[in-house]
Amino acid sequence: MKEAVDNALDACEEAGILPDLSVEIRNHESEECTIIVEDNGPGIIKQQIPHIFGRLLYGSRFHAVRQTRGQQGIGISAVVLYGQLTTGKHAQIMSKIAADRPAVVTSLAIDTSKNRGEVVAQEVQHWDKPNGTRIEVTINANYRNGKRFVYEYLQSTSIVNPHARITFKDAEGQTAVFERTADTLPPKCVEIQPHPYGVELGTLIKMAKEAKSRKLASFLKTDFCSMGDRTADAVCQEAQLDRNLNPKELSRDQLAQLHKAFKKVKMMSPPTECLSPIGEMLIKRSLKNETQEISPECIVTASRPPAVFSGNPFQVEVGIVYGGKLPKDKSVRLMRFANRIPLLYQQGDCASTAAIASMDWRRYGFDQPNGVGVPTGPAIFLTHLCSTQIPYTSESKEAIADIEEIENEVRLAFRECARKVQHHINKKVRRVKTREKFDLITKILPEIAKKSAHMLDKPVPSLDKVITRIMDVVWIEDAIEYEKVKRTPGKAMQAKLGTDLAQLKDDGGWITKSSILIVNYKNKPQRFSLYALIPKDAVIGTITPQPTKVTPDYIRWNLESIDPTNKLDVYFELAGLNKGDFDENDLYVQGINPSYVIGADQWEGE
Amino acid sequence: MAEKDYKEVISKIDSIAQKVYSDLTKAEIPHLNLSTRTKANIRFDDNLNVWKYGKQTTERSAMSLDGAYMLLRTMYLVDFIKEMINQKKSSTLRETYYISEGWNLAKFSSQDESDLLAEDLEVITGCMREDFKLRPEEDGARVIGNLVIEEVTRNNAKKRIHCQDDVGDAGYGIPYNVEKEKLSFKQIDADFVMAIETGGMFDRLVENGFDTDSRAILVHLKGQPARSTRRFIKRLSEEKQLPVLVFTDCDPWSFRIYGSVAYGAIKTAHISEYLATPSAQYLGVTPSDIINYKLPTDTLTPEDIHALKSELDDPRFQDQFWKHEIKLQLEIGKKSEQQALAKYGLDYVTDTYLPEKLVELGLMKK
Structure with a gap:
């Protein structure tokens, strides 16, 4: 199953399709179970089916390196073979390459002596899907033991593939859907030439044999990354080989020398565009979704x-x-x-x-x-x-x-x-403490005043000054809300400062609304600057009061002076984020003793 | 019962409200100061011959959440007391705790809390709990001996009770109010008062006729004695010049019982002069008795050991006798009960142990 899921995800991504997978497991009475994995990928032309599913270790790529899933696991063909050996049943592969083409169902066997897939039967069938592949393999396995693992595997897969939607139907007929949390495919992985530090001798020999360049130096420069003129010369010198030698004619020993020389010469690191990380925001989103x-x-x-x-x-x-x-x-x-x-x-x-x-x-x-x-x-x-x-x-x-x-x-x-x-936990602990004090001044203290006044038959005294003495802080509290707005298709846009909300609505999705309340519980007026960090991908909407400075990373306000026991509201809106992406304000202050402030830290510069 | 004048109590209670109110109008954080009620803050008062609180004070301030709750509860409690005085009612401490259910934020979370606050008010005002119309539950401590008590009953009639002839085997029950207006000692013919920790031992001595044979007034302490029991013993000792002996188990908790009878308890050191009987002597069971009488024992628990060590630096237990006995007990690591004396038969305690101890203390001749 793992092999089939990996292949399906790779196939979809390569074809630029948002993967929509469904996995089903059926338990038979005997120790057999059937695994069905279906995708919405590009499909496979029928001539290729025996090669992909029926040949062990087929499809190993040329020397270019790239981040793929495919290099893991035993290969889908091994699964087909295992099924055939343990149950005698053939794998059924259905594939459709385009909406106007019929689906082809292939019953596939593997001829182990020739390491080749053999088509036992092939027929044409109607399939509702415009395109996709479905593989059905029956193997000898006890599903019950592995049950938890299958679920965990799919859930985990969904976390690191936020762009994929996976539906899982287990042997008991229960269905679980791991919804996608991202609507865009990860950028396609770029292929790069192998870096000399990482190449194995065997690969080097093979590469030399198949080299198109006629000279050693140019072979090094074209078939490897991080190889310039100077580095190539340095390597040749180190290996004591003439730069004009024909790579195809190099002996095994000479290539071994070359291989050794690679490690001794300083080279630039390989380029890193070939990597496809998931991204902080997307990992956070999937983790949130799955937890x-x-x-x-x-x-x-x-x-x-x-x-x-x-x-x-x-x-x-x-x-x-x-x-x-x-x-x-x-x-x-x-x-x-x-x-x-x-x-x-x-x-x-x-x-x-x-x-x-x-x-x-x-x-x-x-x-x-x-x-x-x-x-x-x-x-x-x-x-x-x-x-x-x-x-x-x-x-x-x-x-x-x-x-x-x-x-x-x-x-x-x-x-x-x-x-x-x-940081988060510390902040929370401090807030709980302040919250207690807040209860104290808003609930308990007025009661004490009322009761003592009542006993003495006197008017209830004003508490403002006592309150500032007890609190003795500037208190900053924030709340975040989300508002769903209508989605209309359109690319994320770069909104400018003060963009009208209605305009943002066109972009659809969620509006993140952040309200910050500042109360001065010091006994003197306070005046300072407030910074609110904003996530990179966010688009800023309405801001009140007028900010002093807005950068892609933060909003800054030079706040007006706040009198004792007075408050000030600060508000801003963000678009271009999903609900919950921005769930905690990161607030900083400047121009005030930070120990006076609860709810924000000292601004340390950008 | 003579009607008491509560004017002074009311003015003292009002002064608490006044203090908080004026703090608020002066823009100060409201707070109350009271003597710190810990072991470290008790000093021996040479004039009164008992242990009283020292100079340390604790501040109850609205600066902290706990302190603010405390002040709010104090306000509610004093208001409640004032109301009771005006309406000529009284309530038990437990009732007070339940009354606080209706005090919203000021509600007590346990009776310990309300009991402690009542004691705090005593400390702050110098009044007694009884002045606040608060009384403890009936604790049923009892007395047997050749003693006639005159008690003013609830019908305002005076009734005389002979604590041997007019009572059953359970003895005379000490009421919660043992002040002069309620209770007086009319006739007495005894050589000493013996305060006994456990009911089992009290009953043993009664069954063996120890009160008549040895001319003793037997008082059952019922564990840590209630205020009224201690006050009763003190009055008996002072008014009738009788020596008081305390007979308990042999463990650190029992030593504390003796401490509260003789020296005053840490919690109630503000009224030690009313409650403590400085002349009370400890009879046993002592750690030395465990060795001398080869008594059956239990091993000290970690809590016991901790309590013993804490007694070593308790100012009340600093004399030679206690230092020696506590160290000895820590050394042998054992504790024993009064009733362990039954090892040698039911009459052993009255025939052998107590006579020997009384001789040792000079209260009986050989």
């Missing part, structure tokens, strides 16, 4: 800039879901992904686990005996590694090997996330 029942306290994500190990570009993205109904006394749940594929097994051997375990989580409020190991606390940790070459520990491809560069990046990303979580 609704837990109602977590906060979800934070962090993306590291691309980095390189042995010539392979990679990028780490992480997320933390914190609080809510997650158990406080259990180990943090880890979710690991590589190139948008969930890794379900061998958690203990994985570099991401090691990186997490090597951090001291106690300082971030988690339980962790001796400051090592996977911490305990109400949280889910997500790690996504994308790379042109995922370094697995073994053929089963379930754990990432312990590469120092990767572990470092994972650690840095989690550190950033953990800081955000801690």
Whole structure:
């Protein structure tokens, strides 16, 4: 199933179609179960079907490197073969390539001696879908044992593929839908030439044989990335090979020399456009969507800039879901992904686990005996590694090997996330305390005044001055609301400052409304500047009062002076975000002693 | 019962409201100060010969949420007391706790809270709980001995009760008010008062006729004694010049019972001079008795050990006798009960143990 889902997602993305997958499992009485995976991909022409589904290890790409799912797992053909060997049943593949073409149903067997798929029967059939592929394989397996894993696998897949919609129908006939949270496909992965640091000797030999260049130097420059004239010369010199040699005529030993020389010459890192990270906002959105029942306290994500190990570009993205109904006394749940594929097994051997375990989580409020190991606390940790070459520990491809560069990046990303979580918690604790004081001055103190006045038969005294003495802070409170507006098709637009709401409505989606209340509970008038951070993709709508400065990252107000016990309302609207994308204001103040202020931190500059 | 003049009580109560009110009008955070009621803040008063609160004070301020709640409850409670005085009513502490159900934000969350606040008011005003028309539950502490008590009953009639002949085996029940207007000692023929911690031992001594044979007034303390029981013992000791002996289990909690009878309790140190009997002597069971009489024992729990250690720096237990006994108990790590004396038979306590102890204390000749 995993193979089929991966292939389907790859196929859809390559064809620029938003994937809509349906997975069904049917349990037979005997130890057999049937797996059906259907997609809305481009379909496969009938001549190709035996090759794709019937040949082991077919389709290995040329030397160009690119981030794909396909490099993982055993391959769909192995599944077809396994089904054939254990149940004697042939795989049924239905595929349709265009709305005006009929669907072709192929019954496929694999001839193991020739490593080739054989068409047992092929017929034409009507299919409602305009295009897509459906594969049905019966295998010998106990579905009941794996039941939880199938669900988890699909849920996890949906989290890292926010653009995909997956419907799952289990053997008991229950249906679960993992809805998409993004309407755009991830940008297509660009192919790059292999980087000399990452190329294996065998591949180098093969590349040399098939080289189109007649000279060694130009072979290096055209078939590898990060190779300029100077670097190519340096490599030739290091390998003690003439730059004019014909690559096709190089001996194995000469190529081995060349391979060694690669490692000794300093080169530029490979380009990183070839990576397709999910993005902080999208990870947050999917996590939010999939953890609704837990109602977590906060979800934070962090993306590291691309980095390189042995010539392979990679990028780490992480997320933390914190609080809510997650158990406080259990180990943090880890979710690991590589190139948008969930890794379900061998958690203990994985570099991401090691990186997490090597951090001291106690300082971030988690339980962790001796400051090592996977911490305990109400949280889910997500790690996504994308790379042109995922370094697995073994053929089963379930754990990432312990590469120092990767572990470092994972650690840095989690550190950033953990800081955000801690910031959030601290802020909350402070707010609860202030909220208590607020109760005190609004409810209890007036009662005390009333009661004492009543006993003495005197008028109730004014409390303003006592209130400022008790609170002695400037209090900032904010609330965020969302308003659904009509959706009309159209591209996200760059609205200018002060854009009318009606205009924004044309863009459709949700309007995020942020209201900030500032109350001066100090005994003197206060005057300061307020900054509100805004997310990168947001479009700013109405702002009151008139802001002093607006940048893509923040809004700044130089507020007018606020008298004791007076308040001031600040309001702004954001469009271009989904409901819940912006769920917490990040407020800063300047020009006032930050210890006077509750609800905002000192502005540290941009 | 003579009608008491409550004018002074009312003016003291009003002064609390006045203090809070004037804080508010002066734009000050309302607060009340009262003596800190902890072990660290009790001092021996040479004039009164009892332990009283020292100079430390605690501030109840509306600066904090807890403090503000406390002040609000105080306002409600004093208002309630004033109303009771005006309407000539009284209520039990438990009733007061339930009355607070109707006080919204000022509602008490447990009876401990309302009891403590009533004590706070005593400390602040210098009045007694009884002045506030608040009384404890009947605690049923009882007395048996050759003693005639005259009690003013609820019908305002005077009734004389002989605490041997007019009572059953349970004895005379001490009422919550034992002040002179309510109760007086008419006739007494005894050599000493013995205050006993457990009901089982009290009954044993009664059954064995210890009160007649040894000319003793037996008072059942019923664990940590109520104020009225302590006041009763104090009056008996002072007015009739009788020595008082305290007979308890051998554990740190029982030592505290003795402490509250003889020195005054930490919680009620503001009225120690009314309640404490400085001349009361500790009879046993002492840790030394455990060894000398080879008594059956239990091992000290961690709580016991903690309590013993805390007694070591309790100013009330600083004399040679207590220091020695507490250290000894920590050393042997054992505790024992009064009734463990039954190891040697039911009559052992009256025939052997108590006579030996009384000789030791010089209250009986060999």
